[in-house]
Amino acid sequence: SQTIHQWPATLVQPVGSPLSLECTVEGTSNPNLYWYRQAAGRGLQLLFYSVGIGQISSEVPQNLSASRPQDRQFILSSKKLLLSDSGFYLCARSDRLHEKLFFGSGTQLSVL
Amino acid sequence: RKEVEQDPGPFNVPEGATVAFNCTYSNSASQSFFWYRQDCRKEPKLLMSVYSSGNEDGRFTAQLNRASQYISLLIRDSKLSDSATYLCVVTGGFYGGATNKLIFGTGTLLAVQP
Numbered sequence: 001s002q003t004i005h006q007w008p009a010t011l012v013q014p015v016g017s018p019l020s021l022e023c024t025v026e027g028t029s030n031p032n033l034y035w036y037r038q039a040a041g042r043g044l045q046l047l048f049y050s051v052g053i054g055q056i057s058s059e060v061p062q063n064l065s066a067s068r069p070q071d072r073q074f075i076l077s078s079k080k081l082l083l084s085d086s087g088f089y090l091c092a093r094s095d096r097l098h099e100k101l102f103f104g105s106g107t108q109l110s111v112l
Numbered sequence: 113r114k115e116v117e118q119d120p121g122p123f124n125v126p127e128g129a130t131v132a133f134n135c136t137y138s139n140s141a142s143q144s145f146f147w148y149r150q151d152c153r154k155e156p157k158l159l160m161s162v163y164s165s166g167n168e169d170g171r172f173t174a175q176l177n178r179a180s181q182y183i184s185l186l187i188r189d190s191k192l193s194d195s196a197t198y199l200c201v202v203t204g205g206f207y208g209g210a211t212n213k214l215i216f217g218t219g220t221l222l223a224v225q226p
Contacts (some may be wrong), residue, residue, distance in 0.1 A: 043116075043199075043215040044156070059213070090155055098203060098213045099144060103155035 002027035006091045006104030013111055019064075019078040021107050023091030026072065031093040032102065035066055038088040045088040050074060051097060086111045115139065116202050118217040126225050129190050133220045135200030136182045145183045145222055148199040150219065156199055159185075190224045197221050 003026045013019060025031050035047040048058045048066035056066050062084060067075045074091060091104040118135045125131045137145075139218050145162035160167065162174040173186040183202075187194055197219040204212025 041218070043218040046213050049213075088153075100146065100158060100161065101156075101201075101214065102158065106155045108153065 002031075002093070002102065004091055004093055004102065004104035006107060008107060009105065010108045011107065011110070013081050014081055015111055016080050019076070019081055019085070019109070021076040021089055021091075021109075023074045023076075023104055024072055025074075025093050028072075028095075030071060031095070032097045033068065034094070035074065035076045036090045036092060036093040036103075038090065040087070046091065047097070048076070049097075081111045083111050087108065115204070115215045116200055116217040118198075118200050118220045120218060121221040122223050122226060123220065124223045125190050127190055127192060128211045129165075130188045131222065132184055132186045132191055133198055133200075133222075134182050134184050135170075135202075135217055137200075137202040137215070138181070139202070139204055140178075140181060142202045142204065144203040144214075145174075146201040146214075147172075147174055147183075147185050148201055149217075150197045150199055152197075156164065157217075159198070180194075187222075190222075192224050192226060195222055 005024045032051055036044045037047055038044045039077045049057050050068040053068055064078050089107045092101040094101050115138050147159040148156040149159045150156040150178045160169050160174050162176050164176055166175040171188045175184045200217035202215050202216055
């Protein structure tokens with residue numbers, strides 16, 4: 001079966017600190033991978049997606065970045081967090097690009 | 113106009129009731145439609161895809177109305193465990209050979225009461 005591992009589940013970080021969230025996928029090869037953010041009371045916002053190793057597409061200008069160093073690994077980073085970066089971050093995969101998504105368990109990030 | 117719109121609810125219904133949610137979308141070229149379920153502080157989980165001919169999965173029925181640009185979700189015989197937020201998801205359409213991304217609605221909250 002295909003599994004998405006995402007950690008940590010909860011993270012509290014001070015403003016200006018760095019961020020690294022990791023997502024790994026099992027049971028599939030060459031998946032399309034995504035990072036979404038869900039702010040309180042708002043819909044899911046696509047941040048980045050990747051169709052392969054080293055290939056990153058950015059949807060929204062911001063102080064976040066993403067990398068895909070391995071086929072089944074997708075990393076979300078920031079050098080300096082802002083208060084507005086708080087939210088629920090979700091990694092997802094799909095077989096076809098921008099089609100049926102399957103999500104990891106998410107990371108609730110609070111920037112204080 | 114928002115790309116995908118849903119009534120935020122909450123819909124408070126008694127156990128055993130039938131409840132229906134609608135979701136409207138603005139892009140007439142959208143090709144794929146889904147309903148997701150999201151429990152509080154959890155990830156969204158795919159409930160069902162929505163096909164042009166309509167589809168049913170147990171107590172859940174999804175329908176697509178392309179002329180009026182909306183999709184619907186019907187839940188029969190509601191259970192307490194159906195309490196969740198239901199997200200409508202639509203593809204942005206197909207432009208110039210590039211499939212657009214999925215657009216998520218903000219969700220409809222369903223609370224099934226004992």
